[in-house]
Amino acid sequence: MNDAGGRMKILLSEGSSNSARQTLYGLGQNYQIDLVDPSPWCQCRFSRFVRRWYRCPSVAKDPLGYMKYVADLLRRQKYDVLFPTHEQVYLFAKFRDLLSQRVGLALPAFDVIRQVQSKVEWMRLLRSLNLPAPVSHAARTEQELQALAQFPCYAKLAHSTASLGVVHVRDKGELHMALAQFKTAGLWSEGTELLLQQPAQGRQAEVSGIFQDGRLVAVACADVMATGIGGGPSFRTSTSHPVVVDHLRRLGTHLNWHGPLVLDYFYDSSTGQPQYIEANPRIGEAFNAQASGINLCEVAVQVALGRHVEELPQGNVGICTHNGFVVLLADAYNGARRPQLVRRLWQSWFHRGPYESCESEMTRPQEDWGSLIPATAVSLRVVACPRSARNLATSTIDNYSLPQAAVNIIDRLPQTYRLED
Numbered sequence: 001m002n003d004a005g006g007r008m009k010i011l012l013s014e015g016s017s018n019s020a021r022q023t024l025y026g027l028g029q030n031y032q033i034d035l036v037d038p039s040p041w042c043q044c045r046f047s048r049f050v051r052r053w054y055r056c057p058s059v060a061k062d063p064l065g066y067m068k069y070v071a072d073l074l075r076r077q078k079y080d081v082l083f084p085t086h087e088q089v090y091l092f093a094k095f096r097d098l099l100s101q102r103v104g105l106a107l108p109a110f111d112v113i114r115q116v117q118s119k120v121e122w123m124r125l126l127r128s129l130n131l132p133a134p135v136s137h138a139a140r141t142e143q144e145l146q147a148l149a150q151f152p153c154y155a156k157l158a159h160s161t162a163s164l165g166v167v168h169v170r171d172k173g174e175l176h177m178a179l180a181q182f183k184t185a186g187l188w189s190e191g192t193e194l195l196l197q198q199p200a201q202g203r204q205a206e207v208s209g210i211f212q213d214g215r216l217v218a219v220a221c222a223d224v225m226a227t228g229i230g231g232g233p234s235f236r237t238s239t240s241h242p243v244v245v246d247h248l249r250r251l252g253t254h255l256n257w258h259g260p261l262v263l264d265y266f267y268d269s270s271t272g273q274p275q276y277i278e279a280n281p282r283i284g285e286a287f288n289a290q291a292s293g294i295n296l297c298e299v300a301v302q303v304a305l306g307r308h309v310e311e312l313p314q315g316n317v318g319i320c321t322h323n324g325f326v327v328l329l330a331d332a333y334n335g336a337r338r339p340q341l342v343r344r345l346w347q348s349w350f351h352r353g354p355y356e357s358c359e360s361e362m363t364r365p366q367e368d369w370g371s372l373i374p375a376t377a378v379s380l381r382v383v384a385c386p387r388s389a390r391n392l393a394t395s396t397i398d399n400y401s402l403p404q405a406a407v408n409i410i411d412r413l414p415q416t417y418r419l420e421d
Helices: 018-028 061-075 088-092 096-099 110-117 119-127 140-149 173-186 242-255 287-291 294-302 326-331 340-352 369-384 388-398 402-410
Strands: 009-012 032-037 049-057 082-084 136-139 153-155 166-169 194-197 203-212 215-227 233-239 258-270 273-280 320-322
Touching: 009 018, 009 258, 018 032, 018 287, 018 294, 049 215, 049 320, 061 088, 061 096, 061 233, 061 402, 082 294, 082 388, 088 110, 088 119, 088 242, 088 402, 096 203, 110 153, 119 242, 136 140, 140 173, 140 194, 140 233, 153 173, 153 273, 153 402, 166 173, 203 233, 203 242, 203 287, 215 242, 215 287, 215 294, 233 287, 233 326, 242 258, 258 294, 287 294, 287 320, 326 340, 326 388, 369 388
Parallel strands: 009 032, 009 082, 032 049
Antiparallel strands: 136 194, 153 166, 153 194, 203 215, 203 258, 215 233, 233 320, 258 273
16 A cells, blocks of 8 residues: 555554664665554654654553554554564464455464574474584473583573573572572563573674575675673674575575574684574564665565565675664663763764774664664763663563563464454
């Protein structure tokens, strides 16, 4: 359903995440974009690329209410594409057949997406395909976890967002503390599987692909040069890992994947082998790929519209990008003091140190003057009060995360559920 200017209409599933902001740069020039988000302060609301923001229920607290809201909006506004930018993919996949009758949507079947959404199921899938991964064990009780643990290791919730459900533990005492924190936060209880994973070897990296009916049509790899909150990437450099692309292609063919898929891995340059640690069934942070010449967001739209896409060549290597003001937020989150934050802010403003010859993925005023607003607000806040970073980060992530409690609700919903009820 084109607007009066002939541009197609796209609805983004949220506007708080880094993925959503970077999606705007991939699509904003060519499409009319609206978004839903529970927060009036979501960062993508401040963008010249966004026509309208709709306040919706929280997918984390009320997944069914969120789904009904989106379904009603699709019925009333007649969008061309529903574009999932984050964890909402799991809920949309549950109702994929119904939603696809109303709007273009690039998603695999629900039983397929479950295998990569859960960190526990992901490890089982890798094992079944004989793809490399660190030694991992899953268990449902603390007693079982303590018996299986080989330290140091990572304790991972089956479902978590932005790496906040991943804790590095060095001994039994730290494992006990991590489990107690998960329990107190309502993120885990005995009887629910939790993963223990050995550290991987090599440099952290990620590969992003777009599939069309099991066929890989676009792909981009990036080395993670520095990490931020919970070990998530803060600086990336585009690279080429042919063995990883081969593995991704094999995985997508096996699953008959349809739409975006991102794998996190560690790459050992001495052996030329990866170890896969996590998967995300969504677009991810796509600007580094765009800067290297591969607009993954545009390809995902074409797949959602049902148009045949020829496989694209890989992009340029050596393209460096950074997460802008999110790096400053991560520094404060990880305990940096005000002088360190001021120095980091000065470096980013004047392109010094690690920011030299490195583009921002988040704040791009020449393309989108509105991107200055969240960058300025967050930067001033964390410099003035570094301790505010933790609340700011967790409250933002709550806008788009999908905790285990929400997953349980979605799993119980019948796929024949009438969203109009």
